[in-house]
Amino acid sequence: MRNILVTGAFGQIGSELVPALQQHFGGEHVVLSDIRMAPRASAGGQAEPVFEHVDCTEPQQVLEAVRRHDIDTIYHLAALLSAVAEERPHLAWSINMGGLYNVLEAARQYRCRVFFPSSIGAFGPSTPRDHTPQVTIQRPTTMYGVTKASGELLCDYYAARFGIDVRGLRLPGLISYVAPPGGGTTDYAVEIFYQALRYKHYRCFLGPETRLDMMYMPDATRAMIELMAADSAPLHHRNAYNITAMSITPEDLAAEIRKHIPDFIIDYQVDPVRQAIAESWPRSLDDSAAREDWGWAPRYDLASMTADMLARLGETVTGPARAPKQG
Numbered sequence: 001m002r003n004i005l006v007t008g009a010f011g012q013i014g015s016e017l018v019p020a021l022q023q024h025f026g027g028e029h030v031v032l033s034d035i036r037m038a039p040r041a042s043a044g045g046q047a048e049p050v051f052e053h054v055d056c057t058e059p060q061q062v063l064e065a066v067r068r069h070d071i072d073t074i075y076h077l078a079a080l081l082s083a084v085a086e087e088r089p090h091l092a093w094s095i096n097m098g099g100l101y102n103v104l105e106a107a108r109q110y111r112c113r114v115f116f117p118s119s120i121g122a123f124g125p126s127t128p129r130d131h132t133p134q135v136t137i138q139r140p141t142t143m144y145g146v147t148k149a150s151g152e153l154l155c156d157y158y159a160a161r162f163g164i165d166v167r168g169l170r171l172p173g174l175i176s177y178v179a180p181p182g183g184g185t186t187d188y189a190v191e192i193f194y195q196a197l198r199y200k201h202y203r204c205f206l207g208p209e210t211r212l213d214m215m216y217m218p219d220a221t222r223a224m225i226e227l228m229a230a231d232s233a234p235l236h237h238r239n240a241y242n243i244t245a246m247s248i249t250p251e252d253l254a255a256e257i258r259k260h261i262p263d264f265i266i267d268y269q270v271d272p273v274r275q276a277i278a279e280s281w282p283r284s285l286d287d288s289a290a291r292e293d294w295g296w297a298p299r300y301d302l303a304s305m306t307a308d309m310l311a312r313l314g315e316t317v318t319g320p321a322r323a324p325k326q327g
Ligand code: AKB
Pocket: 081, 082, 083, 118, 119, 120, 121, 144, 171, 172, 173, 174, 183, 184, 185, 186, 187
């Protein structure tokens, strides 16, 4: 095998995808890249990961990283999330679309395979919101959504026109204990755990009944690796497959946390910008195409994700993990 390049390697997804890829393929085959500098080397005597400083909006930097490291697969994670993209739409276009274009061009020149993370944000208010089909109306009204829907089309174009093996997932909100998200509409579902453990109180920026799809990060990273490993013949959609694990509201999540922290309180101070974004997205996705074409199935539901998040975060946020709840 040759090597894998991960862009945005220090972001929310990269922080968990990189270790999963290193475990699968060996650390020497995974090249991390980010616009941020690599954290200082640990003194543990372990082999340091290979790192390249890459700004994806600079085509030469992307090409150079692919050439120097003999890359054959790119997981292109560098992107702005929905709320920050709404604040800075020009920058979002430049990073999300310009970055993707540069990665696809490098993939065309060096014959690489590409993974592209699309999102529930690729849908809009005219999309059916419940059990959103794999193939349906895509007229997003956010800049983030515009870049995700356009990104799906650009990936399809490179696949059809240049024969590049580009595959993608429409990811729901991702919940992780490793790295905090930054600037997303679904970030409440991560923040709530930190605040519950620290203060037993969380003020949520989405309304109590705002229903959105979510997924625990170990399921998401497994989905990315499994999709890229799948036989290409049965893949009918590629860019991009709907996947989901749970469709929940802030009230549902708070009630589940209360099973572990009974005096946890949630209240609400709705942010109109993020609320409007959430209301333009699906409430639940139909992921049957992913299940049929490449065997997708989530392993974590609301209960198992919440128990695991609290146990793992408990070690870092408030000292030793509390004993798992029985029954
Ligand atoms: C966001 O909230 O922007 C992301 C997403 C759903 O794509 N987590």
